[in-house]
Amino acid sequence: MSVFEAELKNGRFVISECPRCQKIIWPPSEFCTHCFGNTIWRTVSEPGTLVEYSSKDGKTFCIAEFEDSIRVMGSLDTKTPSVGQKVKISSCGFDKSPQFTFSPEEF
Amino acid sequence: MNKVAITGYSDTKFSSDDIPIESSMISAVRLLFEQTSNLGQKDIDVVLTSTNDNKKYLAPIVSELSGIAPKISHNVENLCSSGTNAAVSAFSYIASGLADVALVVGAERFDSPGQVLQWDDSRGEFKHPIFWATMFTKAHKRKFGTTNEQLAYVSAKNHRNALDNPNAYNPKKYTVEEIMNSKKLTDDLRLLDCSRPCTGSSAILLASEKIAKKFTDMPVWISGIGQKTTSASFTKNDLTSIESTKIAAHEAFTMSKTSPEKIDVAEIHDAFTVCELMVLEDTGIAQKGKAGQLVSDLYNTNNKKINPRGGLIGAGHPLGATGISQIAEITRQLQGKSGKRQTENPKTGLVQNMSAAATSSTVLILES
Incomplete structure (x- = not known):
């Protein structure tokens, strides 16, 4: 299990960043995609922004963007989604796949 | 760079059949041989397979089961575009002069592991x-x-x-x-x-300009x-x-x-x-x-x-x-x-x- 997955399992959404290049590495990796140095792990900054959404069986799913560079799919806990709205991470976990639930920031 | 032509092809019926991947591939190879003039096993320098199937060493297996002993044989896996990636590899072998004739056979089973990219964590669940x-x-x-x-x-x-x-x-x-x-x-x-997704196979025969007309009067060029x-x-x-x-x-x-x-x-x-x-x-x-x-x-x-x-x-x-x-x-x-x-x-x-x-x-x- 990777650091990313292990942290998610403990309810923390961490991202990888290269201390030398000062760049976020996404998708998460222990290596920098620019200098191949080792990355460090830190908690993602909120809020994110809703990029796109749809729904299946009445449940909304979406792409949310954090820190202008990290885009990830997750469930969206709102009946009034709107592209561009600010979202926070209401829960995250890992069970075979990463699991994220986002909700509008004002909630 | 040598010119490269497509000089033969075959398609099998796409179905839900539960058959071994190599059987599916051989069906397409057999049909290609039946439909291509003057083609013998000894003409073929390269055998490439394209599939996401987990079976190993498929190109040499297909070569042996087809009576071919090629110079070059290997599989190409690149999810849904494995087929064209294999064709480009075959093109490159011929264009570079490493080979004159390449057989490319692609196949998949209905239950292919290539349908979902599990690696992509950015998709979440x-x-x-x-x-x-x-x-x-x-x-x-x-x-x-x-x-x-x-x-x-x-x-x-x-x-x-x-x-x-x-x-x-x-x-x-x-x-x-x-x-x-x-x-x-x-x-x-x-x-x-x-x-x-379904079960099916197709094959194409690529050849250099100097030999293409042996197999067809109407070569189609990859330009x-x-x-x-x-x-x-x-x-x-x-x-x-x-x-x-x-x-x-x-x-x-x-x-x-x-x-x-x-x-x-x-x-x-x-x-x-x-x-x-x-x-x-x-x-x-x-x-x-x-x-x-x-x-x-x-x-x-x-x-x-x-x-x-x-x-x-x-x-x-x-x-x-x-x-x-x-x-x-x-x-x-x-x-x-x-x-x-x-x-x-x-x-x-x-x-x-x-x-x-x-x-x-x-x-x-x-x-x-």
Whole structure:
């Protein structure tokens, strides 16, 4: 299990960043995609922004963007989604796949 | 660089058959030998297989079971575009002078492990392809006003084209209304917006200019190749444009000294209805945001220029065979041998094949 997955399992959404290049590495990796140095792990900054959404069986799913560079799919806990709205991470976990639930920031 | 021609091809019936992958491949190889003049096992320098199947050492296995002892044999796996990637590898062996004749056989089983890219954590728990396709669809609707009816025309056209393809997985005529009312998978995607995985195989024979005429009087030349990988993860990319296809198409047109206006017939990767619209736009065959109108016009005039064999939606999508079957179809079209689905006197054709939420694409230009 990777650091990313292990942290998610403990309810923390961490991202990888290269201390030398000062760049976020996404998708998460222990290596920098620019200098191949080792990355460090830190908690993602909120809020994110809703990029796109749809729904299946009445449940909304979406792409949310954090820190202008990290885009990830997750469930969206709102009946009034709107592209561009600010979202926070209401829960995250890992069970075979990463699991994220986002909700509008004002909630 | 040596010129490279397609000098033979074969397709098997796409089905739900539960058969070993090597049996499926040998069926296509046998048919190719039956349909190609003057071809003997000793002519073949290269055997490439394209599949996502987990069976190991497949190209040497297929070679042995076909009585071929090639110089070069290996498998090419690259999800849905394994077939065109294998064809490009074969092209390269011949163009470089390492080989003169290459057999490329692609196959997949209905239960292929290549259908979902488990690696892509950026998709969260939404890893099935219907989720990225839904995002593309919703974003295309939002930006260009694309309607469910326009999307349904893609499926109606390709299912109708597949009626004239005896190897299609499920040739059945659907009206636009039936497609729009088919089972709802997501708010933006219906069952008949989707291609379906299946079992199937296809093979092509590539040859250098000096030997091509031994196998056919009508070699079809690969005059342009473009390939691009923008990422492996889905969420990095734009949702309304396929950058990998745009770049690959530009490279292929540049290499072949052709342009989108010169394309008479094309096989494009309609994994989902929105993909056909996006690919038409990103290859330059349609203006951005105008592919929906083009497709409904093609449907209403019974024009088979785009996806004459039925595309992935009509013909089925056995991943490793798809790109090979696309190349076989354009070759057949340029030779005037496509029977009921023949387009009118085509000279230049295009193949577009892509993988993993369109993160990588291959575009080929073929000329008679």
